[in-house]
Amino acid sequence: MSKLKLAFIGLGRAAQHYAEVIKENLSDEYIFSVGVDQYAESRSKWEKENSGKTFASIDEVSKDDVDIAIITTPSGSHAENSKVLLQNGVNVLCEKPIGLNVEDVVANMALAKEKSVLYGGVFQNRLNKPIKYIENLFSQNDFGKIISASVKLQWCRLQDYYNDEWHGRWKTDGGVISQQAIHHIDALFYLFGPPEFLSGFSGNINNKLEAEDTFVASGTLLKGGFFTIEATTAVRPEDFSASLEVVTDKYQISVGGIALNELTRVKLDGVELSNELKENSETVKNGYGNGHYHMLKEISENFNDSGKIIFPTSAESSLDSIKYIHALYSSVENNSIISFSDDVRSAKLGQDV
Structure with a gap:
């Protein structure tokens, strides 16, 4: 069984919840590849508890290291974080809200299509x-x-x-x-x-x-x-x-x-x-x-059945x-x-x- 490589953008409470769900139930299906947070204390805590590299900047995230980047930063950062990752060819799964401005999300949807990458939201x-x-x-x-x-x-x-x-x-x-x-x-x-x-x-x-x-x-x-x-x-x-x-x-x-x-x-x-x-x-x-468990389980099952990553909730539906x-x-x-x-x-x- 091939493990999907995850990046977490923002290593606060929401990312910690994901990590707990994965370690308790889905450790055979996912691996912690990258963690990104502007605060050194958050990165240090993540490194002690999880595998993978950590960075202070989202620009360091490479599509070669990551199958899915999950955005768990504060709400107002979601659209801009998504834009950077999509531009770099990374599949993005964004926690709610997928953005605060409708036009920013619409632009990101067009960017995802242009770059042939996935863009989805989380409504667990x-x-x-x-x-x-x-x-x-x-x-x-x-x-x-x-x-x-x-x-x-x-x-x-x-x-x-x-x-x-x-x-x-x-x-x-x-x-x-x-x-x-x-x-x-x-x-x-x-x-x-x-x-x-x-x-x-x-x-x-x-x-x-x-x-x-x-x-x-x-x-x-x-x-x-x-x-x-x-x-x-x-x-x-x-x-x-x-x-x-x-x-x-x-x-x-x-x-x-x-x-x-x-x-x-x-x-x-x-x-x-x-x-x-x-x-x-x-x-x-x-x-x-x-719901996060159900979502991640559905993603991994689809991947192992078809070799494709499919997000249960699209960016359009989240919008x-x-x-x-x-x-x-x-x-x-x-x-x-x-x-x-x-x-x-x-x-x-x-x-x-």
């Missing part, structure tokens, strides 16, 4: 058992008409979280919907299709930051039915809940858990399908969930979620109902404000 919750369960149901013709679909994220981030050089700032991050709740918003529209019209409200309740610690929104789905979004990092003293729910004229389904990992309720025509719950739930160690975030922010900025088909842009996200 799409691979969770409860999400796959709903996806399979929805693909069937008897799922019913959607009445409402909703996501709720009630988390705690204390002020010190926002006191670094990038969290909560428009240029480098955005607020709760572009950082914490983007996974839940992605799951909502991934499952039930894009919004048609939407309207949002935002503010800061308990934290001081350029963007928002609380956002609520509602609107209509293009395929029919309504949606709502509630997201906040103002809860105290700890995370409270995160959930996704859908109600149709046949089904009522709830998903919970710290990583959308638990199918908590399923009713069909008023009858509780309790036997479905355990089979379509999974135990997780932390808020990252098991959809950035467009949702821009539309939500635009609604607040313009104090208006937004038509998603107008392909609007936020005047703040990814910009110097």
Whole structure:
């Protein structure tokens, strides 16, 4: 079995999570080839715990040393990091968000095509058992008409979280919907299709930051039915809940858990399908969930079966979620109902404000 060589760009908490997943479950399928971080302390820690070379600059990453470069740097760096690697002929798998500016990601997609390299994003919750369960149901013709679909994220981030050089700032991050709740918003529209019209409200309740610690929104789905979004990092003293729910004229389904990992309720025509719950739930160690494992396993299995690297989530599909975030922010900025088909842009996200 041939091992895929990985580079990690940014050796912080997210990269450490990947390393743990690989060492515990996928050590026969992946090898740590390169680690990149501007901080010597982070590089030293990585060298002690993992194999491979480390560099201070992304320019040192060569396609000869790497099969896939996984970007785990701060959000505002993602598009530029991707551009450098794609230009150098390296396959890029970028953590969320794939970029803050739509045009930067579109340009990177064109660059990837020009260089004949792969460019993908990471939305690991799409691979969770409860999400796959709903996806399979929805693909069937008897799922019913959607009445409402909703996501709720009630988390705690204390002020010190926002006191670094990038969290909560428009240029480098955005607020709760572009950082914490983007996974839940992605799951909502991934499952039930894009919004048609939407309207949002935002503010800061308990934290001081350029963007928002609380956002609520509602609107209509293009395929029919309504949606709502509630997201906040103002809860105290700890995370409270995160959930996704859908109600149709046949089904009522709830998903919970710290990583959308638990199918908590399923009713069909008023009858509780309790036997479905355990089979379509999974135990997780932390808020990252098991999706990174599922993603890496799928990549390695495809590679060993076909000799080709295939990313479960394309850059184009990842870009959809950035467009949702821009539309939500635009609604607040313009104090208006937004038509998603107008392909609007936020005047703040990814910009110097």
